[in-house]
Amino acid sequence: MFDIYEKTLKVIQEEEFSSELKEEILSYTSWKILTKPTKQASGVAEYYEELLPGEGDALTKILADTDKQEIRLRLLLLPEEFWTKIEDTTISIQPNNEKENALREKLKSPLALQRLVQVSLDPKLSLVVHFSYMAPKDVRMFYFGGKEVFLALGIDHALKQKQSLSQEERLAIFKTLADESRLTIFNALLQERLTSTELSEKAGISLSTVNHHMKALIKVGLVILDLDSRESRGSALMANKEVYREILQELLNEVV
Numbered sequence: 608m609f610d611i612y613e614k615t616l617k618v619i620q621e622e623e624f625s626s627e628l629k630e631e632i633l634s635y636t637s638w639k640i641l642t643k644p645t646k647q648a649s650g651v652a653e654y655y656e657e658l659l660p661g662e663g664d665a666l667t668k669i670l671a672d673t674d675k676q677e678i679r680l681r682l683l684l685l686p687e688e689f690w691t692k693i694e695d696t697t698i699s700i701q702p703n704n705e706k707e708n709a710l711r712e713k714l715k716s717p718l719a720l721q722r723l724v725q726v727s728l729d730p731k732l733s734l735v736v737h738f739s740y741m742a743p744k745d746v747r748m749f750y751f752g753g754k755e756v757f758l759a760l761g762i763d764h765a766l767k768q769k770q771s772l773s774q775e776e777r778l779a780i781f782k783t784l785a786d787e788s789r790l791t792i793f794n795a796l797l798q799e800r801l802t803s804t805e806l807s808e809k810a811g812i813s814l815s816t817v818n819h820h821m822k823a824l825i826k827v828g829l830v831i832l833d834l835d836s837r838e839s840r841g842s843a844l845m846a847n848k849e850v851y852r853e854i855l856q857e858l859l860n861e862v863v
Contacts, residue, residue: 609640609737610698611636611639611640611693612633612636612637612640612737612739612759613698613700613739613740613741614693614694614696614698615632615633615636615693616633616739616741616742617696617698617741618689618692618693618696619632619633620741622689628681628682630747631682632682633747633749633759634749635682637737637749637757637759638749638757640735640737640757641735641755641757698741700740703762706738706762706763707738707762710738710760710762710764710766711736713766714736714760714766718849719766721831721847721849722828723746723760723766724746724748724758725825725828725830725831725832725847726748726750726831726832726833726834727831727832727833727834727845728756728834729834732755732756732834733755733756734755734756734758735755735756735757735758736758736760737757737758737759737760738760738761738762739759739760739761739762740762742759742761743761743762743763743764744761744763744764744765745759745761745764746758746759746760746761746764747759750834756834772850772853772854772857776827776828777854777857779826779827780827780828780829780850780854783823783824783826783827783829784829786820786823788810788812788816788820789820789823789824791810791811791812792806792810792812792817792820792821792824792830793824793829793830793846795809795810796830796844796845796846797846797848797851800833800843800844800845801843801844801845802843802844803817803818803821803844805843806844821844828847828850829846829847829850829851830844830845830846830847831844831845831846831847832844832845833845
């Protein structure tokens with residue numbers, strides 16, 4: 608079912624593409640898998656039949672962001688030989704059912720999934736999980752507005768169960784919150800779920816500054832992306848209250 612994803616991974620690993628273009632190719636591939644989940648590997652070429660831009664096609668859905676116009680152009684200009692190479696590529700994978708079942712069991716925990724991808728998923732969203740053998744330690748997630756989430760998880764990924772924050776993690780959190788703008792952003796998200804634009808308006812901080820600080824807040828786990836199944840709401844940002852409570856509890860325990 609997911610041979611096309613592994614074939615695409617194998618080919619782009621051999622090409623000198625930018626990381627941004629590689630991600631867009633994989634995003635396009637995962638979208639095609641979700642829209643035609645019953646297709647077999649023999650129909651690889653059909654996964655790319657909607658490559659030309661137009662209303663309702665994959666590129667329009669995935670690359671609607673105007674900031675990605677350059678990536679869109681580069682994707683469209685890929686030679687036909689590139690797609691043919693994917694179709695002609697052969698892969699030999701021996702599934703490890705024991706590892707797949709162990710990872711699948713861990714992913715049943717919403718908190719485990721949240722820690723893995725720094726995302727809170729609406730239970731109504733359709734989550735499709737693919738265990739990747741070509742990228743055994745990687746994790747990639749693609750969200751298609753209000754409907755489906757495609758998660759590619761490396762078969763050798765060390766998916767951690769809930770555990771206490773390490774000293775290094777706690778120090779990174781304190782350093783992150785030592786910045787006044789980041790603290791203002793985090794306090795706003797503790798109150799409610801907000802988009803970047805709404806957060807900029809509420810916190811009185813420019814959108815570019817919000818986006819700059821958001822990377823640091825997400826990196827230490829203080830902020831997560833909230834994916835909603837209602838298309839009108841889409842994705843937004845929210846404080847990771849689990850991590851916040853955990854670090855406060857640890858501080859209280861040390862005081863006692």
